[in-house]
Amino acid sequence: MTDLHCPPFTLTTEPGPGTVRLRLVGDLDYDTSEQLVERAHDCLAAEPGLRDLFLDCAQLRLCDSMGVSSLLLIHRGTSSRGVGLHLENAPDFLRRILDVTGILPLFVPGPAVGETGAAHAQDGPPPARHETVPPPAPSG
Amino acid sequence: MAPPKEQIATRTHQRSTSADWAMAPYPVLVADRAGAVVDANPAAVLLLDGAARGTALSASAPSWLVRAHEETTRPSRPAADVDRQVFRGEIGAQSFEAHPTPAQDGNVVWWLVDDTDRRLAEVELATERERTTFLAEASNVLLASLNTDRCMQATAQLASRHIADAAVVIAPAVGRNLPMAYAVGGGAAVRGTVVADPDQVPGLSEALQGFPPVPSRWIDPATLPDWVLPEGFNGPVASASVTPLPGHGVPAGVLILLRSTGSSEFSESEEVFARLFAARAGAALSAARLYAEQSGITRTLMRDLLPPRLHRVNGVEFAGGYQPAAARDRVGGDFYDVHPGSTPDAPSLAVLGDVCGKGLDAAVLTGKIRNTLQALTPMADDHERMLRLLDGALLNSHHTRFATLVMASVQRTGNRVRLRLTSAGHPAPLVVRNDGRVEEIDTRGTLVGALPHIDARTVETYLRPGETCLLYTDGVTEARGGPLGDELFGEERLMRALAECGGMPGQAVVERIQMLASQWLHDGRHDDMALVAITAPQTTHLSAVDGHTRGRYTA
Structure with a gap:
């Protein structure tokens, strides 16, 4: 059974300028996937200027079919708003699941557009959008 | 003095x-x-x-x-x-x-x-204790069974022993029949059915409807029709009451209490007591009824959704194996089917899949997928088109439940079997050759049911006599166990196991893989595991093997 000192799934949210990063720790499965979907949708709703949503999977231990389903539901939300959905530090097992199920292309490869800052030039001056972002910004 | x-x-x-x-x-x-x-x-x-x-x-x-x-x-x-x-x-x-x-x-x-007050209090206390004991006993007896018949009988028996001289329990009508159980003097209850109009007993129809709730009521014993009077109940009825048995939003039935002229009439506290008993009996009865309905639904689903037994179709051996995750979830998320070709020469379609989630949601989706695919079999020559149509049928705006599946069009040509295989987000099929090589068929595709656009690539291969193509769900490769107890069975282990199955009949291949996976698991929990083996039969003569297909020349 689950170790008491180690909750099955925890989520932390790190907002940045035009980005939100969700850190996924533990098992993403039948019991916990709804939590991730709700949090992601809350982030999308709370920040209309969001460009990129990052899912940091470095400490993800497991992802079952309901976990995949939750990723698909989040993708549905981000793609309809034009938000880039990124998977970071995806462990091999997750990469394999996404590869076999044919949904790896749904996730934006490489570093975030919003984080490199390079793509902002085309969309007009970024500071205007950044005003809506809460102050603690880890990077530029 | x-x-x-x-x-x-x-x-x-x-x-x-x-x-x-x-x-x-x-x-x-x-x-x-x-x-x-x-x-x-x-x-x-x-x-x-x-x-x-x-x-x-x-x-x-x-x-x-x-x-x-x-x-x-x-x-x-x-x-x-x-x-x-x-x-x-x-x-x-x-x-x-x-x-x-x-x-x-x-x-x-x-x-x-x-000591008048004390004596009264003592008598009251003793009565109260007796009733509490009885109610506790009643709850135990009533809740011990989830069988509606036994529950009705227990209610009648308990009521006739402790509350009245005779008790009749009437359940909501089934068609024109009124199921009833009656007991006299605490004796064994008799279960029966009457064809009668509940309107003949004042208040019975209202109480049987269950909603809106009606209070228990006294009725004139003279108005009671004969069918309400239990066999063995002697003498005229002095008092009679109709008490609804409250269920969980569904009418559970009605308790009719009868006292003969020899006994005292119901006192106020006895009425309250009867209602308390009725509440317990009603809860137990409705629980039993809900359980009966649910198990009925599960049985129906199971009958329809359990994978079929596979056999030889049009000169090709098919064998299937299915181990549900747990006995209580008999309707699991894995499924397989073989739809025989319309003519002996036409390709048959084998499908094996895995639906995300578990329980009723997964079962309903599984049923939908299997039915849709069966309806689409006429266009099985184009797997990708079939998958697109299936995807469109499953797409849903409020969830992303999906399925992964692998399709195989199977056609006997001469002594070989032609296979066209397409994976829709599913682990690739494996083929074991006669020399022991195991090939992973390089078909790839997108899962179905969650995305508006999907891709799939169909790959063709041939099986020579004795060669087997294995379709499996990830429950097999993700079986966790082994010597350390926490290692995945894995694809490599599956391929090595399959390599030893060259030349074996399909059923033997399925059983061997199932056995190895079970041994790997020990007694550990696992996901659904489904396997389908498609095998080109070992034949060296004219293959009118099963006496039904026409003979063909084989090598």
Whole structure:
């Protein structure tokens, strides 16, 4: 059974300028996937200027079919708003699941557009959008 | 007579004042050996009207007190014994304890203590305890069974033993039949069915509807139709009540209580008690009914959704194996089907898939996928098109439940079997060749049911006699166990196991892989595991093997 000192799934949210990063720790499965979907949708709703949503999977231990389903539901939300959905530090097992199920292309490869800052030039001056972002910004 | 009287008067005078007698909160009475009243305080005079000095005790006291006095004053009786004895009886409407204390000269002082309230409280407490015990017992008996028939019988039996002389339980009508159970005097209940109009019993129809809730009501025993009176119930009915059995939002039934002329009528507290019992019985009955409905649904789903037994179709061996995750979830998320070709030469379509999630949601989606695919079999020559149509049928705006599946069009050509394989987000099929090589078929595609656009690539291959193509779900490769208990069975282990299965019949391949996966698991929990083996039969002669297909030349 689950170790008491180690909750099955925890989520932390790190907002940045035009980005939100969700850190996924533990098992993403039948019991916990709804939590991730709700949090992601809350982030999308709370920040209309969001460009990129990052899912940091470095400490993800497991992802079952309901976990995949939750990723698909989040993708549905981000793609309809034009938000880039990124998977970071995806462990091999997750990469394999996404590869076999044919949904790896749904996730934006490489570093975030919003984080490199390079793509902002085309969309007009970024500071205007950044005003809506809460102050603690880890990077530029 | 006179001397003792004087003595008493003197003594009491010596010990206290006669005012104390008058002030005593209890009636006090002194009587001599002969049974005459020697003295009585005002409280005693008030209680025992006419208990005057010199009169016989029997003239004013009730007979139990007179007998108690006679017993106490019997000459043989040791005085020490008298002190401890307490007599009880009623005077008027009240209940008293009479405590005798002997005086020196053989007179007896009677202290009368009114214990009416205590006695009433004791009786009430005993009744209450008895009822609590009964209700607890009733709950145990009723909840022990999730069988509606037994539950109805238990309700009737318990009610006829503790609440009424006879009890009839009537369940909501099934068509025109009214299921009922009745019991008389706590005897074994009889279960039966009557074809009758519930309107014949006042209040029965309303109570059977369950909603809006109706209170229990008394009905005129004369209006009761014969079918309500249980067999073995003697004599006319003196009182009858109709009490609804409240269920969880569904009508659970009605309890009819009957008392014969020999018994007392229902008191108010008995009515409350009957309602408490009815609440328990109703809860148990509706739980039993809900359970019966649910298990009925599950049975129906299971019958339809359990994977079929596979066999040889149009000269190709098909074998399937399915191990659900847990016995209680008999309807799992894995499925497989083989749809035979419309003619012996036409390709058959084998499908194996895995639906995300578990339980009823997964079962419903599984059913939908299997039905859709069956309807789409005429276009099985184009797997990608079929998958697109399936994807469109499954797409849903409010969830992303998906399925992964692998399709195989299977056609016997000569002694070989032609396979067209397409994976839709599913682990690739494996083929074991006669030389022991295991090939992973390089078909790839997107899962179905969650995305508006999907891709799929179909790959063609041939099986020579004895070669097998294995379709499997990830429950097999993700079986967790092994020597360390936490290692995945994995694809490589599966491929190595399959390499030893070259030339084996399909059924043997399935059983071997199932056995190895089970051994790997020990007793660990696992996901659904489904396997389908498609095998080109080992034949060296004309293959009218099963006597049905026409013979063909094989190598």
